[in-house]
Amino acid sequence: MGRSPCCEKAHTNKGAWTREEDEKLISYIKAHGEGCWRSIPKAAGLLRCGKSCRLRWINYLRPDLKRGNFTPEEDELIIKLHGLLGNKWSLIAARLPGRTDNEIKNYWHTHIRRKLLSRGLDPRTHQPITQPSFATLKQEDMPMVRETMMDVVGDEGHRSSRDKDYGYLDLNLDLSISLPCNSSLPEEYSSPSVASARSAQTLVVCMCCHLGFQSSDACRLCQHIREPVAYS
DNA sequence: AATCCACCCAACCGCTACTAC
DNA sequence: CGTAGTAGCGGTTGGGTGGAT
Incomplete structure (x- = not known):
């Protein structure tokens, strides 16, 4: 059973917005706020779907938008x-x-x-194109890397409590992530894929250490590795 | 002047996450 | 717990524009 469409497609406009439509949406939102997007088109007298109104407002009409070139x-x-x-x-x-x-x-x-x-950098990995990078890692390696990353970033994209404590994004955003390479690693970090990363002489950096959170309780790696990782 | 082509960006589409019931 | 409705996100598309030929 498929989902019902978000709007009555037969009775909605598509394509570029007209000045009149913009004005209707702006005046409605100024008067009533951003409320329920699904109901806004009808209430504002627009033949658009709520999704389209939301996009138009967020991407173009919002008064706090900074237009112009990026610095x-x-x-x-x-x-x-x-x-x-x-x-x-x-x-x-x-x-x-x-x-x-x-x-x-x-x-x-x-x-x-x-x-x-x-600059000779891979836009996806931010690593030099000629060096082993994230792109060389196998798919099965990714969950651990992702988990380590989420330890720092927190969920929902909001700052985690650690983030608030350390304000890490303001300290150092020049991050590099890789798999651990240390003889004292616990078994879970000694998978064949990790070994292959070692053999490829991948630069190994614990993200927490890299950010200056050495031996942070939040970092699973740091819980196991109390000595600094030997960087190659 | 006409045509082609690359670039830019607004808008759309499909999917997932979240929430209420 | 399962389902349906909604909001939000990221990938993609297509029209407009300007430069090159």
């Missing part, structure tokens, strides 16, 4: 945040006041990707 500082911040968060455009946008996820996503694909490539 070099914003560029660098986007690059660093993307290195940390990946394609989580909404999380990246949350740290760039006045910018939308859609805007950042477009800007990434049109400008920053090329900028990274020109």
Whole structure:
């Protein structure tokens, strides 16, 4: 059983918004707030689906949007945040006041990707294209890496309590993540895939240590490794 | 002047997460 | 606990625009 459509497609406009539609949406939201998007089109007298209204408001009509070119500082911040968060455009946008996820996503694909490539960096991994990188890791390696990452980032994209305590994103956003490589690693970190990463001489950095949280109780790796990881 | 092509960006689509019942 | 409705997210598309030929 499929889901019912979000709106009556036969009676909705599609495509570019007109000035009149914009004005109707703006005046309605100014008067009533952002409430229930599904009901807004009818209430505002628009022949659009709620989804379309939401996108139009968030990406274009919101009064707090900062239009215009990205500054070099914003560029660098986007690059660093993307290195940390990946394609989580909404999380990246949350740290760039006045910018939308859609805007950042477009800007990434049109400008920053090329900028990274020109620097010899893989836009997806942020690693030098000639060196072993995330892209070389096997799929089965990813859950542990992801879990380690989530230990620091927290869920729902909000700052975790540790994040609040340390304000880590303001300290160091130039992150690199890899699999552990240490003879004292517990068995769970001694899988064949880890061994293969070692043999590839991948640069191994515990994210918590890299961020300056040595021996943090929050880090599962640090719970096992009380000595600093030997960097290659 | 006409055509082609690459680029940009607004908007759409499909999916997932969340919430209420 | 399962289902349905809704909001939000990320990937993709397509129209507009400007430069090159």
